[in-house]
Amino acid sequence: MMLNDNLQINAAGHLAIGGADTIALAEEFGTPLYVMDEDKIRQVCRMYKSSIETCYGGNGLPLFASKAFCCKEICRIMNEEGMGLDVVSGGELYTAMQAGFPAKRIQFHGNNKTQDEISYALSCGIGHFVVDNLSELELLDETAGEKHCHVDILLRIKPGIDAHTHQFIRTGQIDSKFGFALETGEAMDAAKAAIHAKNLTLTGVHCHIGSQIFEIQPFELAAKVMLGFIRDVRAETGVELQELNLGGGFGIKYVENDQPVPYDRYMELVSNAVHMCCNEYDLTAPKIYIEPGRSIVGEAGLTLYKIGSVKQIPNIRTYVSIDGGMTDNPRYILYQSQYEAVVANKANESADFEVTIAGRCCESGDLIQEGAKIQRCIPGDILAVLSTGAYNYSMASNYNRVPRPAVVFVKDGAPRLAVRRESYEDLIRNDI
Known part of the structure; x- marks a missing residue:
């Protein structure tokens, strides 16, 4: 059972939002990626x-x-x-x-x-x-x-x-x-x-x-x-x-x-x-x-990431590192906000792998979630963090000079780009 009624698991076993395959979205628009239904x-x-x-x-x-x-x-x-x-x-x-x-x-x-x-x-x-x-x-x-x-x-x-x-x-x-x-x-x-x-x-x-x-x-x-x-x-x-x-x-x-x-x-x-x-x-x-x-945009959104590493520390915890973090979602470091996550390309598998989802920033507190139960994953898998439509894009930053993600809207299963991904050139646009 999916967390929200606009999420599905499609015939390929992938997570879908508003009828759009999240793996196809990640391939077309890159990650990290905000997706809005x-x-x-x-x-x-x-x-x-x-x-x-x-x-x-x-x-x-x-x-x-x-x-x-x-x-x-x-x-x-x-x-x-x-x-x-x-x-x-x-x-x-x-x-x-x-x-x-x-x-x-x-x-x-x-x-x-x-x-x-x-x-x-x-x-x-x-x-x-x-x-x-x-x-x-x-x-x-x-x-x-x-x-x-x-x-x-x-x-x-x-x-x-x-x-x-x-x-x-x-x-x-x-x-x-x-x-x-x-x-x-x-x-x-x-x-x-x-x-x-x-x-x-x-x-x-x-x-x-x-x-x-x-x-x-x-x-x-x-x-x-x-x-x-x-x-x-x-x-x-x-x-x-x-x-x-x-x-x-x-x-x-x-x-x-x-x-x-x-x-x-x-x-x-x-x-x-x-x-x-x-x-x-x-x-x-x-x-x-x-x-x-x-209440209008929160459950309508999710964020897609690519998993870069899976680091197991015996008897301590397992870190799953993603290509985003506090720069696109600072709510955990601010409020210890709770989220659910899904390995989007394995959404039909059991979520029995307890992990800490770690961001890429040079901060030990750059986490998205601790004690999260997700599907078994490897580098290259796509992770979806759910209910991120509110206060994620709007609170995003360029800490560590990380470009902010693109925003895609999905309507009737079809995606369209609403906000372009920032480039390195955007980061220095106002530098003198």
């Missing part, structure tokens, strides 16, 4: 869009969190699916604009947007800024005034929710670099300042409680807290905010033991909490935004 991506987008229709009467929009995976092709796909975009840098915004994505469906996040980024986003006519702090609020108001424009904003609020995830990816508690705290009165002060800003319109609030979350209750609680804040803002200012962004962070299946909540079930239960609070507080139901990223 476009049909899977579109399927999840349509589920979120459908859930907005069902749960909120269409009064909402899912925004793809482009930090999870950003390139021109994914922006084109998101546009075709009628999604919005969440960007967190000038570079992500520029990528979206170059792909022809409508600026009005983009929200710009980040805890330290630069003057240049703010100016560029205003020039693009971006839909919303998600304002993180008072310094940004003042800078944005001043810059918009200089440009003789007006912009809609949301305030990022820390709802004080413990998301039960890795400490590096929890973002909703009071001790976080992101957003305004409720407990200190900072959030209310920010709302009042935003309402009185000359060139800004405060349309709503935003929260994000963390990433890779499997429970629904923290999301329900966050919705209740945020609607309570909207009620309090109305009581103190007379202004009823009309938009609520509930963020993302929905967990995916990295290994067999992971049991993510079906995303449409999450949407249903959180919408129940939203409607209940609106009735209790006598609020007009706000327009709802959500920001799925990992």
Whole structure:
């Protein structure tokens, strides 16, 4: 049984993704290679869009969190699916604009947007800024005034929710670099300042409680807290905010033991909490935004590597070394993230070989997985690491001057190149 429903074992005994033979992909495009299943991506987008229709009467929009995976092709796909975009840098915004994505469906996040980024986003006519702090609020108001424009904003609020995830990816508690705290009165002060800003319109609030979350209750609680804040803002200012962004962070299946909540079930239960609070507080139901990223692209992707050596240390461990590593997937060295791997050309064989998958970088911590159970392998075999569609390509680096891999999209079993493999010439392009 394969980890995800878009993976198969074909008649040759090879691993296939979206109907495409991974061994053929490795031969045609080389390794390491990111492979993305476009049909899977579109399927999840349509589920979120459908859930907005069902749960909120269409009064909402899912925004793809482009930090999870950003390139021109994914922006084109998101546009075709009628999604919005969440960007967190000038570079992500520029990528979206170059792909022809409508600026009005983009929200710009980040805890330290630069003057240049703010100016560029205003020039693009971006839909919303998600304002993180008072310094940004003042800078944005001043810059918009200089440009003789007006912009809609949301305030990022820390709802004080413990998301039960890795400490590096929890973002909703009071001790976080992101957003305004409720407990200190900072959030209310920010709302009042935003309402009185000359060139800004405060349309709503935003929260994000963390990433890779499997429970629904923290999301329900966050919705209740945020609607309570909207009620309090109305009581103190007379202004009823009309938009609520509930963020993302929905967990995916990295290994067999992971049991993510079906995303449409999450949407249903959180919408129940939203409607209940609106009735209790006598609020007009706000327009709802959500920001799925990992859940759209994570399980849709895998990474292919060529095995270079198999090194057995008796009574210690066996290292299987690959032609990639922390340069294309830094999540294990950062978070000890769990993955499943398959020897793609032997996918129909038993996975009873316990190994440590080692990267090629000059770092002892450059590992992809320890204690992994894979098929017996030899140098030259192709290893597939599963569920790598999110935060792999987007976090890739050139450490050790290693070129970043190519990205291939597969649709109806047919591959197409979306991002070219970097060359050595690319590595020195900006050197003087």
